[in-house]
Amino acid sequence: xxxxxxxxxxxxxxxxxxxxxxxxxxxxxxxxxxxxxxxxxxxxxxxxxxxxxxxxxxxxxxxxxxxxxxxxxxxxxxxxxxxxxxxxxxxxxxxxxxxxxxxxxxxxxxxxxxxxxxxxxxxxxxxxxxxxxxxxxxxxxxxxxxxxxxxxxxxxxxxxxxxxxxxxxxxxxxxxxxxxxxxxxxxxxxxxxxxxxxxxxxxxxxxxxxxxxxxxxxxxxxxxxxxxxxxxxxxxxxxxxxxxxxxxxxxxxxxxxxxxxxxxxxxxxxxxxxxxxxxxxxxxxxxxxxxxxxxxxxxxxxxxxxxxxxxxxxxxxxxxxxxxxxxxxxxxxxxxxxxxxxxxxxxxxxxxxxxxxxxxxxxx
Amino acid sequence: xxxxxxxxxxxxxxxxxxxxxxxxxxxxxxxxxxxxxxxxxxxxxxxxxxxxxxxxxxxxxxxxxxxxxxxxxxxxxxxxxxxxxxxxxxxxxxxxxxxxxxxxxxxxxxxxxxxxxxxxxxxxxxxxxxxxxxxxxxxxxxxxxxxxxxxxxxxxxxxxxxxxxxxxxxxxxxxxxxxxxxxxxxxxxxxxxxxxxxxxxxxxxxxxxxxxxxxxxxxxxxxxxxxxxxxxxxxxxxxxxxxxxxxxxxxxxxxxxxxxxxxxxxxxxxxxxxxxxxxxxxxxxxxxxxxxxxxxxxxxxxxxxxxxxxxxxxxxxxxxxxxxxxxxxxxxxxxxxxxxxxxxxxxxxxxxxxxxxxxxxxxxxxxxxxxxxxxxxxxxxxxxxxxxxxxxxxxxxxxxxxxxxxxxxxxxxxxxxxxxxxxxxxxxxxxxxxxxxxxxxxxxxxxxxxxxxxxxxxxxxxxxxxxxxxxxxxxxxxxxxxxxxxxxxxxxxxxxxxxxxxxxxxxxxxxxxxxxxxxxxxxxxxxxxxxxx
Numbered sequence: 006x007x008x009x010x011x012x013x014x015x016x017x018x019x020x021x022x023x024x025x026x027x028x029x030x031x032x033x034x035x036x037x038x039x040x041x042x043x044x045x046x047x048x049x050x051x052x053x054x055x056x057x058x059x060x061x062x063x064x065x066x067x068x069x070x071x072x073x074x075x076x077x078x079x080x081x082x083x084x085x086x087x088x089x090x091x092x093x094x095x096x097x098x099x100x101x102x103x104x105x106x107x108x109x110x111x112x113x114x115x116x117x118x119x120x121x122x123x124x125x126x127x128x129x130x131x132x133x134x135x136x137x138x139x140x141x142x143x144x145x146x147x148x149x150x151x152x153x154x155x156x157x158x159x160x161x162x163x164x165x166x167x168x169x170x171x172x173x174x175x176x177x178x179x180x181x182x183x184x185x186x187x188x189x190x191x192x193x194x195x196x197x198x199x200x201x202x203x204x205x206x207x208x209x210x211x212x213x214x215x216x217x218x219x220x221x222x223x224x225x226x227x228x229x230x231x232x233x234x235x236x237x238x239x240x241x242x243x244x245x246x247x248x249x250x251x252x253x254x255x256x257x258x259x260x261x262x263x264x265x266x267x268x269x270x271x272x273x274x275x276x277x278x279x280x281x282x283x284x285x286x287x288x289x290x291x292x293x294x295x296x297x298x299x300x301x302x303x304x305x306x307x308x309x310x311x312x313x314x315x316x317x318x319x320x321x322x323x324x325x326x327x328x329x330x331x332x333x334x335x336x337x338x339x340x341x342x343x344x345x346x347x348x349x350x351x352x353x354x355x356x357x358x359x360x361x362x363x364x365x366x367x368x369x
Numbered sequence: 370x371x372x373x374x375x376x377x378x379x380x381x382x383x384x385x386x387x388x389x390x391x392x393x394x395x396x397x398x399x400x401x402x403x404x405x406x407x408x409x410x411x412x413x414x415x416x417x418x419x420x421x422x423x424x425x426x427x428x429x430x431x432x433x434x435x436x437x438x439x440x441x442x443x444x445x446x447x448x449x450x451x452x453x454x455x456x457x458x459x460x461x462x463x464x465x466x467x468x469x470x471x472x473x474x475x476x477x478x479x480x481x482x483x484x485x486x487x488x489x490x491x492x493x494x495x496x497x498x499x500x501x502x503x504x505x506x507x508x509x510x511x512x513x514x515x516x517x518x519x520x521x522x523x524x525x526x527x528x529x530x531x532x533x534x535x536x537x538x539x540x541x542x543x544x545x546x547x548x549x550x551x552x553x554x555x556x557x558x559x560x561x562x563x564x565x566x567x568x569x570x571x572x573x574x575x576x577x578x579x580x581x582x583x584x585x586x587x588x589x590x591x592x593x594x595x596x597x598x599x600x601x602x603x604x605x606x607x608x609x610x611x612x613x614x615x616x617x618x619x620x621x622x623x624x625x626x627x628x629x630x631x632x633x634x635x636x637x638x639x640x641x642x643x644x645x646x647x648x649x650x651x652x653x654x655x656x657x658x659x660x661x662x663x664x665x666x667x668x669x670x671x672x673x674x675x676x677x678x679x680x681x682x683x684x685x686x687x688x689x690x691x692x693x694x695x696x697x698x699x700x701x702x703x704x705x706x707x708x709x710x711x712x713x714x715x716x717x718x719x720x721x722x723x724x725x726x727x728x729x730x731x732x733x734x735x736x737x738x739x740x741x742x743x744x745x746x747x748x749x750x751x752x753x754x755x756x757x758x759x760x761x762x763x764x765x766x767x768x769x770x771x772x773x774x775x776x777x778x779x780x781x782x783x784x785x786x787x788x789x790x791x792x793x794x795x796x797x798x799x800x801x802x803x804x805x806x807x808x809x810x811x812x813x814x815x816x817x818x819x820x821x822x823x824x825x826x827x828x829x830x831x832x833x834x835x836x837x838x839x840x841x842x843x844x845x846x847x848x849x850x851x852x853x854x855x856x857x858x859x860x861x862x863x864x865x866x867x868x869x870x871x872x873x874x875x876x877x878x879x880x881x882x883x884x885x886x887x888x889x890x891x892x893x894x895x896x897x898x899x900x901x902x
Contacts, residue, residue, distance in 0.1 A: 013856065114827060119713070122824070130824070130831050137835060141842040148841035148855035149834075270717050273826065280830040 010210045014220055016147040017211055019154050021201050021224035022231070024289045026157075027282030028106060029197040029228070030235045030255050031113060036337050037236060039249035041190030043175065044182040045236050048190035053229030055191065056198035060221030062353045063201070067208045068217050069360055075205040076300040079352075082359040089301065091352055096297035098348045099203060100318065103290035105336070107132060107322035110283040112329060117256060118276055128322050131280075135288035136315045139295060140308055143210050146288055153281050157231075163271055164238050167258050171241035196341035198228055199349030206293040291318060397499035406437050406515040413441060416502055423505065428457065430482075430514075431464045432473045437515040441501075446508030448527025455488035456510065456523060475516040482514060483521065491524035503581065530555065536638050538804060544680045548638045553583050553657035556640075560587060560653070563644035568592070571655075574605055576619070580612035583657040584619070587643075592877075592885040593650045597846050601652050601665060615659045623665075625844050630809040633845040635667035642676040650883025666846035668880060670854070670865050672806030673697055678868055687867035693801050694866055700799035701810045704741045705821035705829050707791045711737040713825035729785035738822030740784050744792040745815065747774065752796070852880035870894075 012020070034045070041048040070078045076095070080088030111127035138146045201224060208217065239254040242261070248254045260272040295314050299307040326332035397416075402409050410425060417423040422444045430436035438460060442452060464486055473481050483492065495501060496519050501511050508526035533555070536548035549556045557571050568590045576584045584605060588598055604623040613619060620634045621627065637643060638660045643653045646664040654663040673693055678686045710717050711726065718726060733740060751770040758766060775793070778784045795814070799807040813836060820828035843850035853861030858879040863869035872893035877885050 015857070119825060119827065126824070127827065130827070134831055134835050134838065138838045141838060145838060145842040148849070148851065149838050151855045151857065152837055152841070152851075266719075269719075273714070273717060277826065277830045280827055281834050284831075284834050 010143040011212060012144060012147040012210050013212060014215050016151060017204075017215070017220050018224050018227065020147055020150050020207075020289065021204050021220070022157075022227050023150050023153060023282060023285045024204060025197055025200050025228045025286075026231050027279060027286045028109060029194060029232055031253055031279065032109070032333075032336065033194050033197060033232070034236050034239050035249055035251050035254050036193045037190040038240065038245050038254070039190075040182075040193075041187045042182045042245040042249075043177075043240060044180060044187055045190055045240060045245070046233060047180075047187050049194065049229060049233045049236050051188065051191040052194040052198060052232070053225060055195050056201075056225040056229065057222060059195075059199050059349055059353070060201060060225045061218060062350070062357060063205050064218040064221045066353060066356045066360060067205050071213065072209050074207070074209060074296060074300065075202075075356075076297055078205075078356060082356050082363065091355070092297065093301060095348060095352060096294060096301060098344070099290055099294045099297060100321065101325070102200070102344070103287060103294055104318050104321035104325050105332075105340075106283065106287050106290060107318060108325055108332065109336075110279075110287065111322070112332065113253065113256075113279060114276070116329075117253070117272070125319070125323055129319050131284050131287055132291070132315045132319050134284050135291050136311050138284070138288045139292045140311050143207060143292065146285070146292065150285055153278075153285060157278075159274060159278065161234070163259055163262070163274060164234055166264060166268065166271070167238055167242055167262050169264060170258075170261060171238070173241060175241055175244040192341045192345070193337060194232055196344045196349070198225060199345055201225065201228075202349050202353060203290060203293045206296050287318075291315065294318070397502060398497075400498040402496050402498060402501070402513075402518045402520060404516055404518045406439060406513050409513050409520075410439055410441075412498065413501070416498075417505075426457070428461050430473070430478060431461050432468070432471070432481075433475075433478070436473070436475055436478050439513040440510055441505055441513070442510040442525075443505055443508060446506075446526060446528050447510045448525045451489065451525040451527065452510050452523075455525070456512065459488050460486050479514050479517045479519060479521075482512070487512075487521070487523065489523040489525055493522040493524070494519050495522060496520070506581075507583075533559070539637065539639055539642070539676070541639075541675070541677045541680075544677050545639065545641045547640060549640060549660040549662060551658050551660060553585060553655055556655050556660070556662065557585060557587065559640040560643055560647075563640055564589070564647065569647070572602075574602075576605065576608050576610070577613045578609065578611050580614070582613040584613065585655040587647060587653040587655065589647050589650070589885075592648065592883050593652055594882045594884065597666060597848075597882070598652060600846055601654070605654070613656055616654065616656045616661045616663045619654060619656060620663055625846065629839065629843055630812050631669070631840065631843060631850070632672070632805040632809065633665075633667060633843060633850060635664045635671050635803075636661045636805065637664065637676075638662070639676055645676065645679065648885075648888070649878050650881045650885065666848040666881065668845070668848065668852060669806075669840060669843075669850050672803040675802075679871075683868050683870040690866060690868060696798040696801040697806075697810065700795055700801075700807065701814055702817060702829065702833070703795045703798070704745060704791055704814060705817040705832075706826075707788070708737050708741050708818060709821040709825045709829055711787075712822065726785070726787050729787055732782040733785050733788075734783075736822075737788070738818065740788050741792065742815070742818060742822075744778075744784055744788055745795075745818070748792055748796045749811070848881060853878065 037048050038045045066078060067073075067075065070081065073081070076088075076092045079091045079095070082088070083091055107128040108124075110131055111124040114127045115122060115124055138149060201221065211217065211220070235255050238258050239248045242258045243251070243254060251257055256272055256275050259275050260270075262271050263269045291314070295307045295311055298314060299305075299310060304310060326335060403412070410427070414425065424440075424442055424444050426440040428438055428440075430438055440452065440456060460482065467485055483494075493504075495504075501520050501522070504522045505511055508528060510523040510525050512521040512523060514521070530552045531550050533547050533550055535546050539548075547559060549559060560571075561569065566589070569587065570590050571585050571587045574584045574586070575581045586598075586601055586605070601623070605619065608619070608622050610618065610622070616636055620632075620636065624633045626633055635646075637646075643662050643664060647653060651664045651666065654665070656662075674690070675693075678690060681689075711730065715723055715727075730737070735743070751766065751774075754766050754770070755763065775789050779786050779789060799811055817829055817832045820832040822828075824831070840851050841849075841855060849856055852858060853865060860876050861878045861880050864874060864878065871889075872895065875887055875889055875891055875893075877883060877888045
């Protein structure tokens with residue numbers, strides 16, 4: 006399905022990073038800080054450590070089956086019937102998450118910039134551009150993503166600027182929060198980091214001799230670092246009390262930057278990078294979904310189903326949540342357990358056990 | 370005569386007359402010359418019926434008046450001096466002086482003429498009528514000898530050509546001032562003078578079923594990638610078209626992505642630029658009759674670089690390049706950004722500026738989108754008029770266009786001053802880089818303006834993303850268009866936005882797959898002796 010599409014290690018790492026961070030930076034810091042207060046940075050570290058575990062779990066399965074997508078691995082390990090069932094479930098999760106992202110994408114843009122524009126415009130626009138990227142192929146998406154990495158560097162620079170507003174005593178006293186709250190705070194970002202499991206759909210596109218384990222490790226560490234930078238910035242600028250009451254604290258943190266009567270309203274950069282980052286994130290999920298569906302129904306070329314699938318994602322994104330409150334409750338309450346237990350750890354663990362029991366893998 | 374009548378009469382024409390096109394040239398293939406000179410002349414005269422510029426000159430051989438000779442050439446394409454002095458004079462007068470007393474028989478005549486009679490540096494023999502016709506039309510002079518079925522083709526070409534002048538489309542301050550002309554041979558000689566190496570190969574083709582235009586591809590063997598050379602050849606040989614009048618025909622027939630707004634084939638009129646391209650492993654395509662030479666494969670960054678970048682010192686060049694990139698970006702997005710800010714995102718402007726812009730816009734009747742769109746159209750009209758109109762009227766256009774239109778439009782209250790500034794700056798920015806890339810930027814500017822007029826900065830962002838995705842997917846002869854940025858070739862990045870000094874650019878660009886990895890030795894950094902020795 007991905008014949009002749011080969012991406013290099015760096016492109017893979019940054020695809021994984023951008024598969025996670027656009028949304029993680031947007032909504033998650035507020036939740037983590039809500040649970041872990043000023044010890045949220047510990048939650049970030051914990052989530053990263055657990056994320057590395059998930060990454061290694063996935064790589065230990067995928068590396069045994071070079072040149073196969075996770076769907077094909079399921080069929081190989083669980084048999085035709087159960088493989089297809091697991092694959093269908095996994096594809097559903099990707100569809101569900103993708104629609105959720107499209108919804109979140111539109112919601113942020115509506116709240117932040119254009120309150121009068123209907124939500125569906127944003128989601129549909131993003132899905133159209135993503136569809137173009139998906140149709141152009143995986144290599145194109147990887148290259149486009151590298152261009153966007155420049156925007157991430159921009160983000161780091163902006164974050165550095167906001168340290169002019171930072172007060173380090175807001176971090177004190179440390180280690181005050183109860184351990185169980187710190188763990189709770191780690192759970193939400195972990196669910197987001199676990200989204201790297203989606204990338205196992207694209208493993209055939211990786212270079213033959215690269216180490217998937219290393220790619221996963223580096224990606225998770227980078228994601229963790231970005232998340233930590235985001236959390237620290239928010240904590241230092243607003244303090245735990247204010248930050249946890251905000252919906253998009255990182256956005257607000259950039260919004261209040263004002264230097265030399267000249268560097269102001271930098272939130273537009275965040276807004277633009279979110280617009281592009283969201284396209285990439287939706288695009289990767291979209292791509293994985295298209296590949297999953299064509300595997301499910303045995304379609305040899307994924308291109309004809311790109312637009313129909315896009316229509317499904319767009320319409321599902323419209324009625325998936327009733328409103329922002331409903332969406333938040335789902336993302337913060339249900340989504341972590343739903344994702345981590347079933348799809349990010351559950352299914353990979355099942356596959357891992359199956360591969361141990363069957364005691365084999367191709368070429369391993 | 371009405372159109373239908375023309376068609377009716379056309380249908381009545383005899384079939385053999387209708388064949389006088391592609392099929393006619395093809396029908397000559399395989400036809401051979403006769404031993405009888407009269408028959409040959411008659412045959413050629415039939416072929417060149419009603420071609421008043423073909424000259425038939427019949428005369429007799431000075432050594433033996435029994436032997437009839439005939440010269441056939443195209444008036445204006447053959448060098449008249451050479452034809453009269455070195456061919457006619459030699460054969461009709463001077464041959465007896467060379468070999469006094471000896472009588473040449475008919476059977477010996479051809480060999481003798483070839484060896485002793487002609488004072489022409491380049492001759493060729495043929496017995497095919499098709500080749501003779503082709504040679505005459507290409508400017509060669511054909512000599513027919515009675516009693517032989519072989520014609521001698523004399524390479525005595527010489528026609529009026531434009532002199533080598535300054536490059537008009539790519540002017541430079543520092544660097545070679547010569548530019549290509551319309552003659553293919555002159556052009557290849559200009560290139561050969563830059564690269565004196567037998568590995569510079571120039572292969573010829575003839576393209577065009579009616580025009581039989583000379584096309585040549587040039588490359589450096591051992592530097593250019595053989596696979597790409599082969600691909601270029603196959604794509605050129607594939608072309609079946611009546612005529613090639615400019616390299617643009619070939620460009621459109623060989624490019625990778627015909628529907629893309631971006632050019633995937635570069636063109637230039639500067640020999641030094643072509644030489645630089647070949648040295649990096651590219652392939653040049655020359656076409657007779659045009660000063661523009663194509664180079665492939667081409668990358669996006671090429672269009673933002675000028676040949677002068679490599680002649681000026683690197684610090685200055687790097688700074689200029691950064692400015693050029695910014696200008697290119699401005700020429701793409703500035704009007705859309707202005708529309709978005711003025712219509713949707715006023716908060717992005719500092720208060721003082723916002724007040725001034727608001728005051729200007731108060732009297733303007735149209736929404737910003739419409740206003741900018743209109744002014745951009747006006748600018749495009751002015752630009753087009755500036756190219757098309759006869760030189761002497763040029764002044765008038767610039768005065769009417771720039772002063773009267775711009776100034777009066779503002780004073781009449783049709784447009785805001787800020788709009789004029791934005792449109793003017795955008796227009797000027799688009800002239801800072803390669804012309805064919807700036808055309809695509811101008812087109813996409815309108816696409817972005819529509820998006821930002823409807824969705825503000827979000828629309829602009831979406832539009833830029835779509836353009837970037839499109840660029841990421843483009844290829845030129847198998848080479849990704851955006852390389853070396855993506856896919857990233859780190860060693861090439863020193864010649865993208867900045868230019869590293871020559872002593873630091875040891876490796877040839879890796880993004881063009883070639884064979885010559887290094888273009889200079891290590892340690893070329895100048896090291897003047899210390900203590901002022």
